[in-house]
Amino acid sequence: MESVYELHSVSKFYDNVRALDVISLSIGTGEITGVIGRSGAGKTTLLKILAGLELPTAGKLLFKGDEIDRKSVRQLRRVATILFQTPLFLRGDVYTNVAYGLRIRNHSRESIGKMVVEALSLVRLDGFEDRDARRLSGGEQQRVALARALVLDPRVLLLDEPTSNLDRANASVMTEIIEEEGEKRCVVIATHDYEQIKKLADRTIFLEAGRIVEVGATDSIFSGPLLANMENVYTGVSRLVDGISHVDIGNGVEIKAAFSRPGRVVVHVSPEDIILSKGWVETSARNEFKGRITAVEDLGPIARLKIDTGKSFTVQITKRSLIDMGLNVDSEVYLSFKASSVELV
Amino acid sequence: MKQRNILIIAVVVVIALIGTSWYMLRPNQKENLIVSTTTSLYETGFLDVLKAGFEAKYPNYNVSFISQGTGLAIETAKRGDADMIMVHDPNAELAFLNGSYGVDRKIIAYNFFIIVGPQSDPAGIKGLAPLDALRKIAAAGPNGSALWVSRGDNSGTYSKEKALWKAADLNLTQIKGQRISGTNNPWYIEAGAGMTATLQLSNQKGAYTLSDIASFLKNSKEGNIQLVNLVQGGKEMLNVYSAIAVNPQKVTQAKFETAILFIKFLVSDEGQNLFGTFGAQDYGQAVFKPWITTYKTNSDPTLIQWVKEYAFFNGTECPDLYRYKADDLFS
Amino acid sequence: MSWQPLLDGLREAARLIETGDREVIEITIRSLQTASLGTLMAAIVGLPLGVLIGMRSFRGKRTVKIVFNSLVGIPTVSLGLLLYILLSHSGPLGFLDILYTVPGIAVGEAILVIPIIVSFVASAIESKDIQLRDLVRTLGASELETSIAILREAYSGVSLAVVSSFNRAFAELGIAMMIGANIRGVTRVLTTAISLQSAMGEIGLSLALSFILIAVVLTLNFLISFLQRGG
Numbered sequence: 012m013e014s015v016y017e018l019h020s021v022s023k024f025y026d027n028v029r030a031l032d033v034i035s036l037s038i039g040t041g042e043i044t045g046v047i048g049r050s051g052a053g054k055t056t057l058l059k060i061l062a063g064l065e066l067p068t069a070g071k072l073l074f075k076g077d078e079i080d081r082k083s084v085r086q087l088r089r090v091a092t093i094l095f096q097t098p099l100f101l102r103g104d105v106y107t108n109v110a111y112g113l114r115i116r117n118h119s120r121e122s123i124g125k126m127v128v129e130a131l132s133l134v135r136l137d138g139f140e141d142r143d144a145r146r147l148s149g150g151e152q153q154r155v156a157l158a159r160a161l162v163l164d165p166r167v168l169l170l171d172e173p174t175s176n177l178d179r180a181n182a183s184v185m186t187e188i189i190e191e192e193g194e195k196r197c198v199v200i201a202t203h204d205y206e207q208i209k210k211l212a213d214r215t216i217f218l219e220a221g222r223i224v225e226v227g228a229t230d231s232i233f234s235g236p237l238l239a240n241m242e243n244v245y246t247g248v249s250r251l252v253d254g255i256s257h258v259d260i261g262n263g264v265e266i267k268a269a270f271s272r273p274g275r276v277v278v279h280v281s282p283e284d285i286i287l288s289k290g291w292v293e294t295s296a297r298n299e300f301k302g303r304i305t306a307v308e309d310l311g312p313i314a315r316l317k318i319d320t321g322k323s324f325t326v327q328i329t330k331r332s333l334i335d336m337g338l339n340v341d342s343e344v345y346l347s348f349k350a351s352s353v354e355l356v
Numbered sequence: 357m358k359q360r361n362i363l364i365i366a367v368v369v370v371i372a373l374i375g376t377s378w379y380m381l382r383p384n385q386k387e388n389l390i391v392s393t394t395t396s397l398y399e400t401g402f403l404d405v406l407k408a409g410f411e412a413k414y415p416n417y418n419v420s421f422i423s424q425g426t427g428l429a430i431e432t433a434k435r436g437d438a439d440m441i442m443v444h445d446p447n448a449e450l451a452f453l454n455g456s457y458g459v460d461r462k463i464i465a466y467n468f469f470i471i472v473g474p475q476s477d478p479a480g481i482k483g484l485a486p487l488d489a490l491r492k493i494a495a496a497g498p499n500g501s502a503l504w505v506s507r508g509d510n511s512g513t514y515s516k517e518k519a520l521w522k523a524a525d526l527n528l529t530q531i532k533g534q535r536i537s538g539t540n541n542p543w544y545i546e547a548g549a550g551m552t553a554t555l556q557l558s559n560q561k562g563a564y565t566l567s568d569i570a571s572f573l574k575n576s577k578e579g580n581i582q583l584v585n586l587v588q589g590g591k592e593m594l595n596v597y598s599a600i601a602v603n604p605q606k607v608t609q610a611k612f613e614t615a616i617l618f619i620k621f622l623v624s625d626e627g628q629n630l631f632g633t634f635g636a637q638d639y640g641q642a643v644f645k646p647w648i649t650t651y652k653t654n655s656d657p658t659l660i661q662w663v664k665e666y667a668f669f670n671g672t673e674c675p676d677l678y679r680y681k682a683d684d685l686f687s
Numbered sequence: 688m689s690w691q692p693l694l695d696g697l698r699e700a701a702r703l704i705e706t707g708d709r710e711v712i713e714i715t716i717r718s719l720q721t722a723s724l725g726t727l728m729a730a731i732v733g734l735p736l737g738v739l740i741g742m743r744s745f746r747g748k749r750t751v752k753i754v755f756n757s758l759v760g761i762p763t764v765s766l767g768l769l770l771y772i773l774l775s776h777s778g779p780l781g782f783l784d785i786l787y788t789v790p791g792i793a794v795g796e797a798i799l800v801i802p803i804i805v806s807f808v809a810s811a812i813e814s815k816d817i818q819l820r821d822l823v824r825t826l827g828a829s830e831l832e833t834s835i836a837i838l839r840e841a842y843s844g845v846s847l848a849v850v851s852s853f854n855r856a857f858a859e860l861g862i863a864m865m866i867g868a869n870i871r872g873v874t875r876v877l878t879t880a881i882s883l884q885s886a887m888g889e890i891g892l893s894l895a896l897s898f899i900l901i902a903v904v905l906t907l908n909f910l911i912s913f914l915q916r917g918g
Contacts, residue, residue, distance in 0.1 A: 064821050089827040099822045102840060111836075112826035163827065372723040390787065390870075399887045404871065420787065420870040436776035437786060552888045580888040609776045 015040050015167065015197045016061060021070035022221075023056050030056040032221045033070075040166075043193040045212030045229060046201040053221040054201035058169045061199060063087035089116075091167035096175050098156035100144040105131070105155050108144050112163045130162035131155075134188055149311060150181025157188060168192060170200040174207060178313050179283055179327070186210060203242060206281075242282065242325045249276045255350065262321035267297040268353035282315060282327040284352035288345045289336060299347040300324075304340050307333070318346055386418040389614045392430075392438035394512055395550035396568045397597070398423030402634050402644060409630050410621050417614065425550070427510025433457065436607045440615035444512035444568075444597045446667045453669070457607065458600035459680040463673045464622045465597045465631045465644040466663060469516055471587035472555070472572055473564035478502055481564070482586045487524040489587045493564055494526050497543035500536045503563035507554050508546030512595075517566045520592060555581050568595055570635065570643035577638060594659075596667040597644070603680065616682050623648050623685070696894025700902075703895055711896070715903060718876040721789055722857035725796030729852055733801045734845070737808025738834045742820065752809060758802035763861025770795045771865045787868050792876070795862035800852035807851065811844020812837055850911055854904060877903075 016038040023031040031053045038044050038061075046054045059065045060072060063084045072079045074087055092112075100108050106127055113123045131139055134154040139147075144155055153173060160168060170189065174182035186207050189198065193211065202208050208215060208229060217225040247260035249272055256268040258278055268278060291299070302320035314333045316326050326346055338344065397403055403421045410419055424432060426443040433441045434457050441458070443449060452458040471481065471489055479496040481489035496502035507514040521528045531544050545563065547554045551571040558565040559581040569588075575581045587593075599619045602610035621627045628646035635643035647663070650656055669675055679686060703711045740751060772778050774786045785791035815837060823836045838845055860878040867874030869883055877900045884893035 059821075062825050064824055085829060088824055091825075092827070093821075093825045095818065095822070099816060099818050101823075101836065102842070111823075115826070115828055115832050159826070369723065369727065372720055372727075395886075401887070407871070418873070420868075420873055422787070422868040422870065435778075436781070550886050552886055556888065575888050578888055580890075607776075609781075 017073040019071040021067040024068045040197040042213045043198040045208040045215040048218035052218040062093040092160045092165045093169040096172040098152045106140040109159045130158040134158045167197045243280045264321045267350045269351040282325045285326040285348045296347040297350040304342045390438045392422045392432040393442040400570045426512040436609045439611040440601045445515045453678045459603045460682045461600045461674040469593045472583040474562040490524045505545045505558040505563045505565040508548045573639040591662045695891045699895035700898040721792045724793035725856045726853045728797035729801045733804030737805040741809035741812030755802045763859045767861040767865030792867045795866045796856040803852045804848045807848030811841040
C-alpha cells in the first residue's frame with residue numbers, strides 16, 4: 012500500500028484559532044480512510060488541506076513524495092477533489108455542472124459528452140443531463156455532485172459528510188457507489204454515519220479539537236472507548252436476563268437486546284427502527300421509553316428528531332407523521348423499538 | 357438563445373467601436389482650428405455663420421469654437437488648448453499681448469452695450485446718459501426700488517460693467533455690500549453666468565442689467581425676456597471685438613498658419629459682409645458692425661475716433677512688437 | 688399656462704424624431720459612442736479589479752471598498768475639471784492630444800464609471816457563497832478560471848454594473864463639457880447640447896433634446912432587459 016499523503020507536524024490556524032494540529036499521519040491508496048469526530052473537531056479543515064484548498068499554517072504536507080506549497084498546490088487540486096456536505100451548483104443544467112471540470116481541462120466536446128453520460132450512469136442518474144441541477148432532490152443533487160467529481164477520475168476523492176443530509180435510501184446508494192470507487196483511488200471520508208463508516212472504511216482517524224486522538228483499523232476504534240457523537244451508539248454494561256442482554260447505558264436507561272453477550276458492550280439502534288407515540292402503547296416491542304424532543308431536523312420528506320430519555324436517541328420519521336402527530340421541540344413522546352433492532356458493535 | 361444574446365451585444369459593441377474609430381479618423385483629414393471666444397458671440401448663433409462661411413471657402417479646414425467668456429478664453433489660449441481668441445476686452449487683450457501669448461491682433465467688429473430693465477423703469481433711467489443712469493440706479497437700489505444683475509464672471513461684459521461703475525465714481529465693492537433697507541438681501545445681484553442666463557435672471561427679477569445688443573435682441577425676439585432697452589449709445593458703451601492669434605513662439609502647439617488664415621478671412625470683404633448681414637433679417641439691424649468696412653469707408657468718423665481711443669494701443673490696433681509673420685494683415 | 692413649455696418640448700421632440708433631424712441624430716450617435724466606448728474601457732479595467740477585491744481578503748479591504756463606493760458619486764464637473772487640467776496641452780498628459788475629442792470624452796467617462804463597476808462587481812461577488820470558490824477550485828480551476836466562473840455566477844450583479852455605468856456615462860454633462868467643450872460637429876453630445884440650448888434660451892429645443900435623451904435611455908434599458916430575459 013503506497014503512501015499518497017504524508018503529514019508532518021501539520022497545523023492550521025484561522026486567525027489565531029487552532030483548527031488542526033496533526034502530528035503526523037500517512038494516508039495510502041487502495042484503502043478508504045474514515046475520519047470521525049464531533050462538529051468542529053477539524054474534519055473539514057483536514058479534508059480541505061488534503062484537497063489543496065488550504066495550505067497548512069505550519070508543517071509539511073507531502074503528496075506522493077512531493078511537498079505541497081503555494082506553487083504545487085494547484086497541481087494537487089487537479090488530481091484531488093472534495094465533495095461537500097451541501098452540494099453547490101453552477102448556473103445551468105446537470106450536464107454543464109458535471110462537464111465543468113472537463114472543460115477547463117480542455118477535453119474535446121465529444122469526449123466530454125461521453126464521459127458525462129458514463130459518470131451519470133455510475134451514480135444511477137442516467138438521462139439527467141438536461142435537468143436543472145438546482146431543482147433536483149437532495150439525494151439526486153448529491154449524486155450529481157459525486158458524478159461531477161468522479162468524471163474527473165481523481166487520484167484522491169475526499170468526502171465531507173456526504174450523506175448527512177440524505178435519507179437512508181439515498182445514503183445507501185451513495186455509500187455503495189463510494190465503496191465501488193474506493194478500490195481505484197485514495198478515498199477519505201468524514202462522517203457521522205456509523206453504518207457508513209463501518210461499511211466503507213478500513214482505517215479510521217478520530218479527531219478531537221484538531222488533534223488525532225486515535226487512528227487505526229475501524230473495528231478497533233469502535234471496540235475501544237466510545238464516541239458519543241456517533242448517532243445512537245451507546246456503551247454500556249450488559250447483564251443477561253433470561254438469556255437476553257439487558258444493557259445499562261447510563262442515566263437510568265436500560266436497553267433490551269436480542270443478543271446475549273455479557274459484560275462491556277457497544278450497541279447501536281438505527282434511527283428508522285425507532286417508533287414514536289404520543290402515549291404509552293402496549294406493543295410487542297421490548298423497549299419503550301418516555302422522553303422529550305430536544306431537536307427537530309427537517310429533511311424534506313423525512314425528519315430526524317433528537318429525543319432525550321436520559322440518553323439521547325435520534326429517531327427518523329416521515330414528515331407526514333411529524334405533522335399529523337403535531338410534534339415539535341419540547342413535545343413529550345414515547346419511543347419504542349424491538350430488541351432485535353439493537354445491534355452489537 | 358444565449359448565443360444569440362451574446363451575438364447581438366457583440367454586434368452592437370463592434371458597431372459602436374467602428375463608428376468611433378471612423379469618427380476618430382475623420383477630423384484628422386481636415387485641418388483643425390480651435391478658437392476660444394466669448395459667450396455673447398457664441399450664444400447668438402453668429403459663430404455658426406462664420407464657421408459655415410469659412411469652411412465653404414476652405415473645405416479642408418474645420419473650425420471649432422469654444423465659448424467660455426473672455427477671461428477663460430484667454431486662459432485656454434495660454435494653455436495651448438486654443439489656436440486663437442476672439443474677445444472683447446481691450447485691457448485683457450493688451451495683457452495677453454504683453455505676456456507674449458498673442459500676436460497679430462485685428463479688430464474685427466463692434467457694437468454697443470445697452471442697459472436694459474423692466475418696462476416699468478422704477479429708477480427712471482430711460483434716455484439718460486449711461487453714467488447718469490448708473491448713478492440713479494445706485495441711489496434707488498438701497499431703498500428697494502431698483503435691482504441690478506451683474507454677469508459676475510470674468511467676461512468682457514463684466515469688465516465693461518466694472519469700468520462704467522468706476523467712471524461714474526461709484527464704489528462697486530461698497531455697492532456689493534449694500535442691503536435693501538429692512539432686509540438682508542442685496543440689490544446688486546451677481547449671476548455668475550453667461551449673457552443669456554443673466555438676461556433671463558434679470559427678466560425674472562425685474563432688474564436692470566448691462567447687455568450687449570446682439571444677445572438682447574436675440575432673447576427678446578425669442579420671447580425669453582420682456583425687458584426693454586433703456587439706455588444706449590455714447591462712447592462709454594462701445595463694445596469692440598478683436599481676434600488675436602496665439603504666439604507660436606511661446607505656445608508651440610498653436611496652429612499659427614491656420615489662425616492667420618482665419619483672421620484674414622474675418623477681415624476680408626467676405627468675412628466682413630457676414631458680420632454686416634447677420635441679424636439684419638431677424639432684428640432689423642446688423643448686430644455686429646463690420647469694423648474694417650467702417651474704417652475703410654470712413655462712414656462714421658466719430659465712431660472711428662472712439663474705437664481708436666478705446667481699443668487701440670499706442671495708436672495702433674497691434675503694435676509692431678506684437679506682429680509676427682503677417683505683414684499683409686497690417687497694410 | 689405653465690404646462691405650455693413642457694408640451695412644446697414634447698411636440699418639438701416628436702418633430703425632430705419624425706423629420707430625422709440630421710444634427711440630432713449625429714449628437715445622439717455621438718452620445719452613444721462616448722458612453723459605450725467609455726463603459727467598455729471601464730469594464731476592461733473594472734471587472735478584474737472588482738473580482739480581485741471581491742474575492743481576496745487583505746489588509747485595508749474595507750477602506751478600499753469605502754473609497755470606491757464614495758467615488759461612485761463623484762461630481763462630474765470636478766472630475767471633468769481635473770481631467771481637463773491633466774489633458775490640456777500644457778498639462779502632464781497633453782501629449783496624448785485627446786482634449787476636445789470623442790475618445791477624450793470616452794476616457795473621461797470611463798474613469799467616471801470605473802468605481803461603479805468595481806463596487807457593484809465586488810459586492811455581487813462577495814454575496815456569492817464563498818463555497819462557490821472552493822467548489823470551482825476543487826474541480827481544478829486556476830485563479831483566472833475561478834474568477835471567470837464566479838463572474839458568470841454573479842452575472843446579474845455584473846450586468847447591473849455595466850448597465851448602470853452606461854446610463855451614468857450617457858447622461859452625464861460635466862465631463863463631456865469640460866473635455867469636449869461642446870464643439871459643434873466634433874464633440875457635441877446630447878447633454879452638452881441641452882446645456883447649450885438652454886443657455887441660449889431655447890427652452891423648447893433643450894426640452895426636446897432632454898426628452899430624446901430619456902427616450903434613448905429607456906429604450907436601451909428595455910432592450911437589454913429583453914435580451915437577458917430571452918437568454
